[in-house]
Amino acid sequence: MKSRKAIDQLFKEGQRFSVPPFHVRYQFTAAELKFGITVSSKNFKKAVDRNRVKRLVREAWRLQKNELQLAVAGKNKGLDIFLIYTAKELPDYSLIEDKISIVLKKLLKLANEIPAANS
RNA sequence: GCUACAAGCCAGGCUAUCGACUUGAGUGAUCAGGUAGGAAAGUCCGGACAGCACAGAGCAAUGCACCGGUGAAGAGCCGGCUUCCAGACCCUGAGCUUGUUGAAGGGUCGGGAAAGAGAUAGUGCCACAGAAAAUAACUGCCUUCGGGUAAGGGUGAAAACGUGAGGUAAGAGCUCACGGCUUUUGAUGGUAACAUCAUGGGCGGGUAAACCUUGCAUGCUGAAAUGCCACGUAUAGUACCGUUGGAGGGCUGCUCGCCCAAGCCUGCCUUACGGCAGUCAGGGUACAGGGUAGGCAGAUGGAUUCCGGUGGGUAACUGCCGGAACAGAUAAAUGAUAGCCCACGACAGAAUCCGGCUUACCGGCUUGUAGCUUUU
C-alpha cells in the first residue's frame, strides 16, 4: 500500500486486531491483496533501524503470503492490510516469522468467513 | 624486539538458495551486469547549479584581519615572519649543608602554540585589597608660605620603563651611561611579512572573543530551487486597478532613486521586433476559498577518485602519458536463510553534486620519529 488516500480510508473505516508486537488493520475491498508496514520513530530514532524492521517484515510476508492470496482471490475480493510495529527492541527474523504466520492465520480465517463476491 | 607519538591505508571474506532497486539485450519467457561510507553524520566554512522582469547610491548588517603560495573558492592546506611557552645541552657560578648542589643571567638546538590590524581617534569597564585603578587627590618631602613635587606609601592580575650616576630647596627621563619597548627617515638583504645598521622622536597601566575605529569582502533565496505534462476545481466571492495610466511587484534589511507591470477582436504601417488607431471589460493585482498532491526533467561521469610511469615545486599542489573505478531510491532498493574460514567484525546507511573542517569508531597493516633492551 502506497497511496495516502487508501491508508487514510483504511484507518478510518477498517477493522483491527492485535498480535503483539503488531497492531493489524484490515479492510476487504474489491481490488487485490495489498499490504503495508510502519514503524514509529518514537520507538526507533534511527531511520536505519526502522528500515531494518520493515525489511524483515516484508521478507516474512513475502515467504508466507501465498495461501492468503489464493483464498482472497478465490472469492473475487481484495484485502487491504496495514501492520504497525509497536515494540521498542530490534527483533530478530525468527520472531517476526512466527508472529506474521499467526497474523496470516487469523486473516485467512476471516477471509474464509466472508461471502464470495459475484463477479 | 618492545613501548609511546604522528601520518597514511583497510573496515570481515567465500559459496549456495530465495528476493528488492536499477541498466542493457530480447516480441516474450528470460538472460547478463551494477547496487552503501571513511565518516554517507554534524551543517561549521567554501563553491557548482537554479530562480528572482537586475540600475544603482547612502546607511545598516554580517564576515575576515602578519606575509607569500596553493586552488574554482574558503575561517581549508603548505611554506615563511613575529611574539610567547615548556624543554635539552653548554657557559657562568649566588647561596651554605662544601655537594653527583645549582639562584639570577647568557648562548646553541630542535619542538609546540597563536581569532597575530588599531589601546596618544573616542566612549565604557577594571570586584576585593590599596593613599591612588588614571589629565592625579591624600599622606609624605621641600618651601621665600604664593606654592613645588611624583623619590618613599606594599596592596593588587595590573601602580607612570629598569639599574646606576649627575642634578635639586625637595624631586622628577630633568640630564647622562647601559639596557628594554614603540615609532619617523635612510641604507643593505628579502617577492613580502620582516631582519640588521645608522638617525630623529616618544615611553600617562590593562581590556577591542567591551562598544568601537581602520582596511577588505559580501545581492537575496535554496532541489520542498526551477521548467514542463496530465488529472481535477468555482465561467463563483471580496477589495483595488484598468491606455487621461497604473492595482501591485522587483532591485539588498531600511531610505532615496530606478526599473517592471495588464488582455480579446478589428484596421493600418513595418522584412521582423514592434508601433498607431478603434472597441469591449471577457483583462490584471491582492486576499480568502476550492481542487490536485500523479508523471517527466533537474538527477547522478565530475573543478571526480585511485594506481603506475615521468617532469615542475622545500611543500601544499600540479603538467603529460597509460590503465582502472564510479549506487540512484521516491512510504523511499542495497536484504533473508544455511554452511565454511579467520584477526570473531567498531562507528554507522546515500536523497542535487563537489572541495574542506569537526565529531564517532572493534581492530589490523605500512611508514617515520623518540626512548629502552639484545646481538654483531
Added chain:
RNA sequence: UGACCCAUGGUGUAACGGUAGCACUACAGAUUUUGGUUCUGUCUGUUAAGGUUCGAAUCCUUAUGGGUCAA
C-alpha cells in the same frame, strides 16, 4: 532538505565579566501528648571540552542533548 532557538540544585525560575540567589521539595532540630501549621538550620549547582581575560553561568569556538519553523 534547509533555517533557527534553548540548556543554572529534585522542580520552577533570578543573576552589569567580580562571593551563584529565591520559592517549593527533601533531611535534621525546636514548638506540640501526637500530627499538621509555624520557626531555625542543612543538603543538592551553571550540559561537556578548549580558548580570551587578573577573573567566565555570562564573551568566543567545538561537541552533546532537547526543542521550534518552512510544502
